[in-house]
Structures are given as structure tokens and as C-alpha cells.
Amino acid sequence: MARTTPATxxxxxxxxxxxxATYDYDPDAPRVGLQAAESLGVEPGRVLKTLMTLVDGKPICAVLASDQEVAMKKLAAAAGGKSAAMMKPADAERITGYRVGGVSPFGQKRGVPTVIDAAAMTHLKVFVNGGQRGLQVELSPADLVGALGAKVAVLT
Structure with a gap:
């Protein structure tokens, strides 16, 4: 596995x-983020999933705990819009340059605004995808927000 990606x-x-951190990615896992947390031996709240969404038709990256579901109305409000929906996987891959299951909020082909769930800020360190299936980056939530210029809001 390459340890150098656009994200790193x-x-x-x-x-x-x-x-x-690396783990054996299981494409058949019902919830990939939970599988990553289990494989890494950390609580699911520390492993953040990257969701590519559309808010009023514009791409927005949402980052939240792997064991949570995004509340679309809260995401839309946080991004200054009225409605939000999940982006189609093919569109997410085209916009980010990553394959689904390996989408990182860092180093995307076309940078988009990012909203991070406020719950992530309660941890000393969190994991986000490193730009490849089975590769995770561990960093402080403050560095996650700062490096992305992200907005923090309640998304669940």
C-alpha cells in the first residue's frame, strides 16, 4: 500500500x-467506517467518515463519526443552504479524485467547502481517510479543521 497520496x-x-495507520479494507462491510474502527481497535467516534454531499446543488464535504448518520437539514443549515442530499458515488469520485471507500477530505482534486461535526472536537486525536482504501491519517481535530479551513457544526 502506498503511504504517499494526494491527502498526505x-x-x-x-x-x-x-x-x-493501515488496516485490511473490506469492500463488503455493511459500514466501512465501523469496519475501520474495529480493525484499528479504536472507538467508532474517533474514526471519521468523509461524505460527499450536495447542498442546494453545490458540493460540500461532510466529516463525522463513523457510527453516526448525518442530519441533512443540519448539514444544509451549516453550509448556508436549504436542502442537502448525498452525492452519487461516481460524481464523488470524479470531484475528489478518490475511489469511494478511500475518499479523504484532504488533497481532493477539486477542493470543496468542508463541514466537520462538532462531536469530533471532543477527542484528542481522530482518524480520517488518508486517500486510499485501508489507509487512515491520525491527527488532532484542531489540525483537521485548520488544514481544511473547515466549519464546525452539529451534524447529527
């Missing part, structure tokens, strides 16, 4: 302190 390059360029 973006983190390096931003000067963010992070660690890498």
Missing part, C-alpha cells in the same frame, strides 16, 4: 503533524 502530500505541505 496536502498534509505535508500544510505542515500538519499526523500519523498513518
Amino acid at each position: 502530500l496536502a498534509l505535508d505541505k500544510a505542515g500538519v503533524d499526523y500519523g498513518l
